[in-house]
Each structure stands twice: as structure tokens, then as C-alpha cells.
Amino acid sequence: MHKKLLTAACTAALALMAGGAQAQISGNVVKVGVLTDMSGTYSDLAGQGTVVATQMAIDDFVAQEKPAFKVEMVSADHQNKADISSNKAREWFEREGVDVATELVTTSTALAVMKVAKEMNRVTLMSGPGSTAITNEQCNDLTVHYTYDTYAMANGTARAVTKQGGKTWFFLTADYAFGHSLEKDSSAVVTASGGKVLGSVRHPFPASDFSSFLLQAQASGAQIIGLANAGADTTNAIKQAAEFGITPKQQLAGLLMFISDVHSLGLKNAQSMYLTTGFYWDLNDETRAWSKRFFDKQKRMPTMVQAGQYSSVLHYLKAVKAAGTDEAQKVMAQMKKTPINDFFAKNGQIRDDGRMVHDMYLVQVKKPEESKYPWDYYHVRQTIPAAEAFQPLSESRCPLVKK
Amino acid sequence: MTINNNGMFVRATPLLFGALFVIGLVAPFAVYPTFLMKILCFGLFACAFNLLLGFAGLLSFGHAAFLGTAGYICGMLVRDLGVTPEVGILGGTLAAAILGWVFGVLAIRRSGIYFAMITLALAQMVFFFALQWKATGGEDGLQGVPRGHLFGLIDLSNNIAMYYLVFAVFCVGFFIIHRTIHSPFGQILKAIRENEPRAVSLGYDVAKYKLLAFVLSAALAGMAGATKTLVFQLASLTDVHWHMSGEVVLMTLLGGLGTILGPLVGAGVIVSLQSELADKVGSWVTVIMGVIFVLCVLLFRRGIVGELQALIKRAGIN
Numbered sequence: 001m002h003k004k005l006l007t008a009a010c011t012a013a014l015a016l017m018a019g020g021a022q023a024q025i026s027g028n029v030v031k032v033g034v035l036t037d038m039s040g041t042y043s044d045l046a047g048q049g050t051v052v053a054t055q056m057a058i059d060d061f062v063a064q065e066k067p068a069f070k071v072e073m074v075s076a077d078h079q080n081k082a083d084i085s086s087n088k089a090r091e092w093f094e095r096e097g098v099d100v101a102t103e104l105v106t107t108s109t110a111l112a113v114m115k116v117a118k119e120m121n122r123v124t125l126m127s128g129p130g131s132t133a134i135t136n137e138q139c140n141d142l143t144v145h146y147t148y149d150t151y152a153m154a155n156g157t158a159r160a161v162t163k164q165g166g167k168t169w170f171f172l173t174a175d176y177a178f179g180h181s182l183e184k185d186s187s188a189v190v191t192a193s194g195g196k197v198l199g200s201v202r203h204p205f206p207a208s209d210f211s212s213f214l215l216q217a218q219a220s221g222a223q224i225i226g227l228a229n230a231g232a233d234t235t236n237a238i239k240q241a242a243e244f245g246i247t248p249k250q251q252l253a254g255l256l257m258f259i260s261d262v263h264s265l266g267l268k269n270a271q272s273m274y275l276t277t278g279f280y281w282d283l284n285d286e287t288r289a290w291s292k293r294f295f296d297k298q299k300r301m302p303t304m305v306q307a308g309q310y311s312s313v314l315h316y317l318k319a320v321k322a323a324g325t326d327e328a329q330k331v332m333a334q335m336k337k338t339p340i341n342d343f344f345a346k347n348g349q350i351r352d353d354g355r356m357v358h359d360m361y362l363v364q365v366k367k368p369e370e371s372k373y374p375w376d377y378y379h380v381r382q383t384i385p386a387a388e389a390f391q392p393l394s395e396s397r398c399p400l401v402k403k
Numbered sequence: 404m405t406i407n408n409n410g411m412f413v414r415a416t417p418l419l420f421g422a423l424f425v426i427g428l429v430a431p432f433a434v435y436p437t438f439l440m441k442i443l444c445f446g447l448f449a450c451a452f453n454l455l456l457g458f459a460g461l462l463s464f465g466h467a468a469f470l471g472t473a474g475y476i477c478g479m480l481v482r483d484l485g486v487t488p489e490v491g492i493l494g495g496t497l498a499a500a501i502l503g504w505v506f507g508v509l510a511i512r513r514s515g516i517y518f519a520m521i522t523l524a525l526a527q528m529v530f531f532f533a534l535q536w537k538a539t540g541g542e543d544g545l546q547g548v549p550r551g552h553l554f555g556l557i558d559l560s561n562n563i564a565m566y567y568l569v570f571a572v573f574c575v576g577f578f579i580i581h582r583t584i585h586s587p588f589g590q591i592l593k594a595i596r597e598n599e600p601r602a603v604s605l606g607y608d609v610a611k612y613k614l615l616a617f618v619l620s621a622a623l624a625g626m627a628g629a630t631k632t633l634v635f636q637l638a639s640l641t642d643v644h645w646h647m648s649g650e651v652v653l654m655t656l657l658g659g660l661g662t663i664l665g666p667l668v669g670a671g672v673i674v675s676l677q678s679e680l681a682d683k684v685g686s687w688v689t690v691i692m693g694v695i696f697v698l699c700v701l702l703f704r705r706g707i708v709g710e711l712q713a714l715i716k717r718a719g720i721n
Contacts, residue, residue, distance in 0.1 A: 039689055077688060082544050082639040087678060090437050108544040112637050115547050131543060138546065176534050177541030205534070
């Protein structure tokens, strides 16, 4: 009985608090939740680095904007499991008053969390996951897909490489839905840009021995071998291609690669590869300045996911301050209204489908002798303008997009 | 290991179960309900697994297939065909039972490591299927399953209502397992576990008993999987991956193999570790789990509940 009374009293108190703080910030605290992979395959490209980036964003925001409210951060390891991430997000929203769930590398965890967040009227900012489903079939009005997606990565690389003379392609594809869609999208772009797809081979997921697939790719005589796979599959394929002497006679194009992959492969294995990225630390003075600060804390240069994480959290916090509330719809309206201008993005814009569009960069990995200092990995070959980089709204399958 | 051997246990058991039942009823007001639901789902899964390993002596290394398949089927039924949650759970359970029969017919022809390998191989086929088939969503999983209204009446989006459904499902499953173990059928299973040739020489159709136990265990694992899908509103590859088959072995061993409550305790410990340590130690979770497993195997081989029972028994004798 006593417990019931207590529960009732607590509920009443909570209801009062919620009612009183409607127009402002609940509990005068904005809580940012970082859900990421701390221990698995993606811990290098996201992981602890995104926690560091988030803390930097919060510190910078507090120092520059001097807000009247407090900003706190919580973080957790979702272990790449959708049920753990959905469970954690639900707990954060229900019990710890978290206002925004961020990062979410691995698409299955991201999709799970954006559904929970929408149900509870909270914002989701995604930096790590890649699937275009987030802004198409599964889209909702409280989610921002910030840094990149597979469309931007694959199409950017495929189009640019074809236009630069890589006319004949052969695809090495991971045999599951993700690999298939990567291959399909890139093939379309190659053909549209005047290139020719000579063939493709599907390898099991995950695979460790690529020899027979690589030999088929070699026998095809294609100029470019497109790697429609990700993570360890990509790095293994690249290493073995170097061992077989396939590179540098034929060139590899990584359709989904990060600077952390290049770092672990080493320049000797990865040299001359083309890839698309949303951010490179050595792009200009602004990116260098931020990245050096990040390096001091993390002892690694930031990946685009980590840089995007900082940018998205800062943009969110500024929107909360400008809107004067942490109510999700109002903050989201503010975020969509304001262009993003920082070291990460110039004139970045969040569209109706939740896609943040910004310039992407086509880069080529340097040869070992061209690299002058640590982490000097890329030649930036081309800037892909925002309008070209991402899937056009006219092709969107998101019901929120009015056509 | 049987509780009936000791007079004290016979008297204490109804009391213990009664107390646990009451705790189960009030728990959602003290502890976060979603967390409890997860423990109950995995608890039921581990209990189902224990029915096979602990009481029939069959080590299946493919139980994730039943958990996952039922989850996917339940998710598709509820999300795509719009059936009510209870029909979804029944559908998932039925699918797991059928799959269990198929697995069982093939696997029980062999024993020991060969049995385990056949179940693993079949489960890997199910994993491949779940990865490739469009309807399961591949690596993105089956997302956005609505919890719906129980019998078309009770809104399950309320966490407390959902908890009581899960609790009821768990109790039903647990009761079935308890009854099975303490029935003549259960006694024969134990006889087969202890000495299979002898059971054969006594005239029992051992294959039939094993198959029935396998199907029952698969169906109950499926019941847990279907319920889990409703709780988390998703079914993903994690549930059909062989890691999950390994995790359930760990839960069962840690809690106490062949004890009725052990698997629930084991599931509780593992799930708590996974979710509580996630934000505190980060990447050390896997290391800590490994250390616990090693300690369990080295120091208390009977598992938590098994060791407790042995302790009480010793105290009783003295």
C-alpha cells in the first residue's frame, strides 16, 4: 500500500514537472545519449572516438554559447545488437530523461532506436549507420541521418572513377542484401556514366579466403574491381588482391571504406585506391585544427563518423538553445531551418526525409612514398557537390517527401 | 540432482515457487519492466534448452534457430498480416515446433558431438536463410513490429501490461517444463540420459522419446523467441546467430545444469551483465563474461543453483 502511494505521488510529481516545463527544458538538463559499438568491428570507425567527439561538442557548446541549461552525456555499448540498443534507448528515454539518441553505427541498431525514439517523441541523430532505408522506407520526422549513406559512398566513387577513365568494372559482392544493393546502385551509375560492367562474383558473408573470387576478377580484365562489401571483408579482399599482384595492374574501388580501414591496412596494401568520404582531417586549416584537438584526446585522427558526430551534436544543442525548448518537434523544426556551417560541413541542410546533405570528397589513397607525416593518407581528387552526392529527393521512397 | 530425493525440498518447493511468483507479480514496480521482460524471455529460452541438455542429455548447438525463427514468424504475422499478439506467439511457437521436428528427425540418429554438429549445421542453414530472404530484412532485421492489443482488447504498448503478458507466457512455459520433468515421460528421459542402452533393453522406444523432448524444447524456445519479438518490436540476425546458441549454453551452465531454476538464474546474470556493464566498462564486457565462464567451469561446476542445492543438502545431512 505504502509503495503504491509513493508511486502515485511520484507519478503526480512527474506529471506536474512535465506540465510546468513544457515550453522550456525538462529538468533544465539536456541529456545526450551516445549508443555505439565499443567492442566490435566498428569500434575503430565509431566507438570511443564518438564519445570523445560528443564530449568535445558539449564542452565547446557550453564554452561558446553559455546556455542557461546544463548539458550531460551518457554512453553505452550496443554490441551491434538491435535488441540491446532498443532496450537501452527505451530505458534512457523512460527513466533517465535522455533527450536525444546519437551515433548508432550498424543499421539494425539504428532502425530499432529510431522507432523507439519516434514513439516517445525524441530526436535521433545518426552518424555511423549507412543504410539508405533510414531516409527511405523507414524514415520518420524526428531522425537525422547525418554523415554519409551507402548511396553517397558507392555512387560518388563509381561515378567519379568512371568519369576519370575507369570504364570497365567487375564487382566483388558480399552475398547478402546490403552487398546486392551496393552492387546494383553502383552498376547503374557506372553504366549511366558511360562505363561498362563486365561481370560480378558473389562471395559468402563473412569470408576470409577471397582467392577464387579475386582470380575471377583478374581474369575479367576489368580496369576497376569494385568492392561491394564492408568492414573485414573489404580489408581482407584488399590485402589478398595485393598478395596476388592484382593491384596495381587493376585498380580497386572501395564502395564503403573509412580512414580507419586504410590505417589498419597500411598504405602499401591500400595505395592508389579510390574511395568517397564525407570528411578528411587534412582538408583545410579548419579541419586540421579540430582534428588535432581530437588527436590529443584520442591518439588517432578522426574518421568521418567521429567528425560528423561532433557536428551533429553541436547543431542539435544550438537548435535547443535557439528554440528555447527540448521538445523534439520544435527542436527538429529549428534544426531543419538552420543551415550547418562548421569545419565538417559548409551549407549543410537537413531535408524532409531526414537526410543531411553536404559536400562529399572523392579521394585516392597515397603511395607509401608520397605520405609525408602520420595519417597523411589521401589525395583529395574531387569535391562532390551536395546536390550530386546524395540520392535526389525525386527518387525518395520516404512518405514524408511531398512530390 | 532431483529435488524429490530430499524431504526438505519437497516441503520447501511449493513455498519457494509461491514466493517467486509473488516477486514476479510485484517486480515491475521496483525494477525496469523491459529489463525484466528480457530476463524472462531468455530465462524461458534457457529453461527450454535445459530440458533437453539437463534432463535428456542432448547437447543441441542450434537452439538459436528456434528462438530466431519463431521471432521472425511472429513478427511477420503481427506486422504484415495484422493478427493479434497471442496469435503471433502461437504461430511462432508452432513454426519452431515444426522446425524442431525436422531438426530432431535428422539429428537424433546420432549422439554426442555428432548430434551437436548436426544441429549446428542445420541452424547455420536457418541463419543463411534469414540473412538472404528479403522478408526477414537481412542484416537490418525485421523492424517495427507493433505490440498491438492482446485479444484485441488490452493495449500492450503499456510496459506494465506487456510485462504481465510475458510473465504469463513464462509461467505457462515453466509449468510445462516442470510437469514434463516430473512426469513418467521425464523419468524416462532421465533414464535415457543416464544409460541409453539400458533404456533400450527395458523396451523403451528411445528415439521417439528423444524426438518428443527435442520438439518440446524447440517449441518452448520458440515461444520465448516470439514473445521477445513483441517486447523489443524487432527480430534480428542476432537471434539466429550461433553466438546465441552458445550464449544459452553459458546461461544454463552458469545457473546450474539440470536444475529447474538454474537456467532462469543464469539468464538473469548474463542479461544483467550485458545491459548493466554496457555503459560502465564498454569493451570489457566480453572479457568479463569470459572470466566468469572460466571461473564457473573451474570453481563451481554445478552452477549457481546447483551449488546452492548441494550446500543446503550438506547442511541438511549434518
